[in-house]
Amino acid sequence: MKFKNKKTIFMLSLSVCLLLTSALWLSLRPVEVIAVHKDGSHSYVLVKKFPCTEKGKLKWWLKNKDALKDKYKIPSPASDGSFVVVFWDFGDGYKETDGYDNLCFNDMKPPMNCIEKNSLLMVRNSENTGSYFVLDSGTYRMNNKGDIVKNKSD
Template identity: 55%
Template sequence: MRTKNKKTIALLTLTICVLLGYWLWLSLRPVDIVAVHEDGSNIDILVKDFPITNKGKINWWLENKDILKEKYNIPKPEQDGYFVIIFWLFGEGYKKTDGYDRLCFDDMKTEINCIDKNRVFSISNSKNRGTIFTVSDGEYHIKDGKIVKLKRE
């Protein structure tokens, strides 16, 4: 009986270590910006290997917003400060329109200018609400240097 328990514990420990290693690998992959599509103050950024957690997404933006400004000149706010940046997973790449649910980019002069909609993160800024980070489970903002989830009304 003891040998069986030791084998079970060893297998469980190995499984946990493999899962933690995989999670760590996923967390440390660099984000690959595939393309940036602009429509005035609205920006769509196509990415691969975006952070998985909400905190990881927000922290990635905070750490890389200056690089995005320097490399892509984004965001490009309107006079009142308004802008929206949406990050989409690039997935299987560009496709033809399905006439229904794909996101297509008019700045590409080809039939293959659409992606499957898989929004992973967005940042918006307005004078009324300030900077808001939107992820799958809600909206966040920075208050007193901390990332705080906004309560739904």
């Protein structure tokens, strides 16, 4: 592939550098936990700046699950050990219900107790199934070795 002039090479190099810098910045920015809402063994974590990739989301959970347990007391397992933790994009913040598709929290007084439904990661655990993770592209399970593998049926 030949380039006709130095200006084209410079612009291409600059574009690649900007793209790599943006990718690095996105991968290094810290996740902000805005709030945690609980309903029995279900925990709803409202976040900003969550990792963009599915691999990044899973790595973030594995790295931060102990800190979440210490700071927010989640997950909150039922007596049989099962739990659900859902990470939601906080987006534009709390809002009034639209009466249809918002997620509203009973532990807050209306009207500003809802968010738009944009789940980022669901972590589930039960005695029968073990730990598994639900993401946009499908379901992943943690095997006996601690490796996370995508379900073949997805």
